[in-house]
Amino acid sequence: MILIGGGHTHVLLLRKLCKNPLHDVCMTMVSDFECAAYSGMLPGHISGFYQQAALLINLRHLCKLANVQFIHAKVRGMNLKQKQVLLDSGAAPLAADLVSINVGGIPDMDNVEGAKSWAIPAKPVPRLLEGWASTLAAAENSTGQLQIILAGGGAGGVELALAMRSRLQHAEFTIIHSGARLLPEHNSCAQHIARNLLLERNVVVITEAKVVEVMPQSVRLDDGRRLASDFVFWVTQVAPPGWLGESGLDITREGFIRVKPTLQAINYPWIFAAGDAASIESQKLPKSGVFAVRMAKPLEYNLRACLGGSLLKDYKPQRHSLSLIGTADGRAIASYSRWAAHSAFFWWLKNQIDRRFMRQFQ
Numbered sequence: 001m002i003l004i005g006g007g008h009t010h011v012l013l014l015r016k017l018c019k020n021p022l023h024d025v026c027m028t029m030v031s032d033f034e035c036a037a038y039s040g041m042l043p044g045h046i047s048g049f050y051q052q053a054a055l056l057i058n059l060r061h062l063c064k065l066a067n068v069q070f071i072h073a074k075v076r077g078m079n080l081k082q083k084q085v086l087l088d089s090g091a092a093p094l095a096a097d098l099v100s101i102n103v104g105g106i107p108d109m110d111n112v113e114g115a116k117s118w119a120i121p122a123k124p125v126p127r128l129l130e131g132w133a134s135t136l137a138a139a140e141n142s143t144g145q146l147q148i149i150l151a152g153g154g155a156g157g158v159e160l161a162l163a164m165r166s167r168l169q170h171a172e173f174t175i176i177h178s179g180a181r182l183l184p185e186h187n188s189c190a191q192h193i194a195r196n197l198l199l200e201r202n203v204v205v206i207t208e209a210k211v212v213e214v215m216p217q218s219v220r221l222d223d224g225r226r227l228a229s230d231f232v233f234w235v236t237q238v239a240p241p242g243w244l245g246e247s248g249l250d251i252t253r254e255g256f257i258r259v260k261p262t263l264q265a266i267n268y269p270w271i272f273a274a275g276d277a278a279s280i281e282s283q284k285l286p287k288s289g290v291f292a293v294r295m296a297k298p299l300e301y302n303l304r305a306c307l308g309g310s311l312l313k314d315y316k317p318q319r320h321s322l323s324l325i326g327t328a329d330g331r332a333i334a335s336y337s338r339w340a341a342h343s344a345f346f347w348w349l350k351n352q353i354d355r356r357f358m359r360q361f362q
C-alpha cells in the first residue's frame with residue numbers, strides 16, 4: 001500500500017497504525033517534505049506565539065513507529081493501468097495494490113502573470129516560512145515602511161494578516177479580496193468582526209478586486225490600479241496538483257479527485273483520496289484541516305475493509321463545524337453556522353485543541 005503525501009489525514013492514519021498495525025501489508029509513504037506542518041498553529045507561529053517545532057510532525061520518525069517505509073520524494077504521476085506510482089527523483093516506479101492520496105493543494109497562481117516568480121504561496125508551509133523569514137529580515141534592515149500585500153481574504157488570509165501585523169507594527173498591510181465580503185465561508189457576524197479588527201489594526205482591505213500581475217515591486221489589479229509591494233503573500237483558494245488529472249483519475253472542473261463517500265476514487269476503487277485534494281460526490285465541503293482530520297477514521301476503516309474484503313462505510317461529514325480564527329491578540333473569532341463571537345476564551349479553546357492534536361505526535 002502506498003500513501004502519497006503527508007497531509008493531516010495521513011499523519012493521523014499513521015498514528016492509528018502505531019497503535020493497531022496492519023499485519024502482512026507492506027506500506028510506504030512518499031512525501032516531498034520530511035515534516036508535515038499542522039496549519040492550525042501556523043498563524044500562531046507567525047505571530048511569535050509558537051516555536052516552529054511546535055507545528056511540525058516528523059514524518060520519517062512517525063513512519064518508523066508505524067512500521068511504514070518512508071520515501072522522501074515528490075510523486076509526479078501514476079500509471080493506473082500498471083498500478084504504479086511515479087517519482088520525480090528518477091527512482092524506479094513503485095508498485096501498488098492500494099493507494100491513498102492526501103496531497104492537499106497549493107494556492108492557485110497559474111493564471112496570474114509573475115505570481116510564481118514574485119509572490120510567496122501560503123502553501124507548502126516551508127515555502128511560506130522561508131518567505132516570512134525574508135520579510136522579517138527585510139523589516140529589520142529597512143529604514144522605511146515595508147508594503148505587504150496578501151492576495152485572498154478567506155480565513156487563512158485574514159488570520160495571516162493579523163498575525164503578521166502583530167509582529168510588524170511599522171509595515172503597511174493590504175488584503176486584496178475578489179469577493180464582496182471577507183471570510184466568504186463564514187456568517188455575516190464573523191465577517192463583521194474580522195472587518196472591524198482589520199480596520200482597528202490599520203490593515204487596508206480592498207474587496208471585489210483581483211491581482212492580475214505581480215512584479216518585483218508592485219502588483220496590478222484587474223481595475224488597472226497599481227500598488228507598491230515589497231512582499232506579496234498568496235493565500236487564495238487551493239488548487240490540486242495537475243498530475244492527478246493527467247494520470248487519468250476522474251477529477252472535478254477545478255482538478256480535485258472525485259471520490260465516493262467511501263473516499264474511493266470514482267473510477268478506481270483501489271485508490272482512496274482524502275483531505276483538500278478529494279471532492280466527495282454531491283457534497284461541497286470547505287477545504288479545511290478540520291475535515292481532513294475527520295477523514296482519518298473512515299479512511300483507516302475503509303483501507304482495512306478493502307484489505308479484508310469486507311463492506312466499506314460511507315464518511316458522513318457534519319453539517320456545521322466550529323471554526324476558530326486566531327486574531328493575534330490573545331483572542332479568537334469563533335464561527336459556527338450563523339453564530340459568531342470573539343473572545344479570549346475562544347483563543348484558549350483553540351490553543352487547547354491544537355496542542356492536544358500535536359501532543360499525539362510527540
Ligand SMILES: Cc1cc2nc3c(=O)[nH]c(=O)nc-3n(C[C@H](O)[C@H](O)[C@H](O)COP(=O)(O)OP(=O)(O)OC[C@H]3O[C@@H](n4cnc5c(N)ncnc54)[C@H](O)[C@@H]3O)c2cc1C
Nearest residue numbers: 005007008032039040075103104156275276288289290292
Ligand atoms: C495560513 C493558513 C491557515 C490555516 N488555518 C487553518 C485552521 O486553523 N484550521 C483548519 O481547519 N484549516 C486551516 N487551513 C487550511 C488547511 O491548511 C488545509 O485545509 C489542510 O492543510 C488540508 O490538509 P490535507 O490533509 O488535505 O493536506 P496538507 O496539509 O496540505 O498536506 C499535504 C501534504 O502532501 C505533500 N505533497 C503534495 N504534493 C505531493 C507530491 N506530489 N508528492 C509527495 N507529497 C506531496 C505536501 O507537501 C504536504 O505535506 C489553513 C490554511 C492556511 C494557508
